[in-house]
Amino acid sequence: MKRWSMNKMILILSVFLVGCAPNSPEIKDGNAHVTKEMDEVISDYIVEKYKGIYYPSEKQFEVHRIYGTSEYKEIINVYMWSYFGGFNKDSGTNNQSGHSLPVFIQLKKVDSGYEVIKYTEPKDGNQYASSIKKMFPEKYVKMAVNDTETIEDLEKEMKEQVEGWLQEK
Template sequence: MKLKMMLLMITIVCVLSACKADERIKLVNSGENERTIAYEENQFTVHITEEMNEAISNYVIQKYSSVYSHLEKQFEVHNVYGASETNGIFTVYLYSYFGGYNKFSGLENQAGHSLPAVIRLQKKAEGYAVIEYTEPKDGSLYQSSLKQMFPEKYLKMMYEDAGTTEKLQIEMDKKVKRWLDAERVR
């Protein structure tokens, strides 16, 4: 009887561990002003809303505003590889592109950077707040710090996503063009 029970328990554990759901990423709602991305992980769906995306961009711009204070306007765009939620804390794995611009230079980026990052957000009364921001370390510690920051599946997605920079540049150009057009109207 004990042997049968032991075999049953082992079988259940094996079946449950093999039933991990495939991770699926889908665009739930897409439009000029609305972008919600859902990340399905182990049958839980984490929605990255436009409000969350805006909180991420605003945080990065604020973080680097003093470094690039000589520029008239800074922008940030990012590509999200995945997200998780634990106890109301959203962890977002992304690739960020930050740029600073002046009116006279038009769409030509005057300064900035692009890099992978992990951002933790928490819902507050006034919206989402970034409670932690992590970038990879420089130099010889870059690869090992990436491995510590990103789950393997998102790291693999990042390495395989050769078009990220071009996609982000297109998105950045749209933001800068809207700003330049608004400035010309003034």
């Protein structure tokens, strides 16, 4: 009986200490805490970062799905899947170059809006899954490693943006 009581006491104390732990930001699921401005800053940053890296294209686009966010000391952590692609008018909606991968981004509020202060992608090969575990909270790791549904949704969203661009005169 004493052993059960001691284990129960340790469990209660552990829950209390974890719940009161300072400096552990609350993780908020989804994109509800990401403004349109933040979305644009993220996409603009990624487009600019990769503009000259891949095979030349007339127009580059980036779309993403945000798994969640956390904030600590005015730094916003964004856990997401990003799909970047370069397109040419003569090839239509056929992606000429790009990538699709999980990304960790940190944003900071500045006078003019927001700026990206950190951008992290997973490592390649056999370090892929372990690097995602270091980038993301545990609850998003499995999604980021096996997320085919998001990729399909982002491909549709990308196609819509490209079709809009192709219809411009």
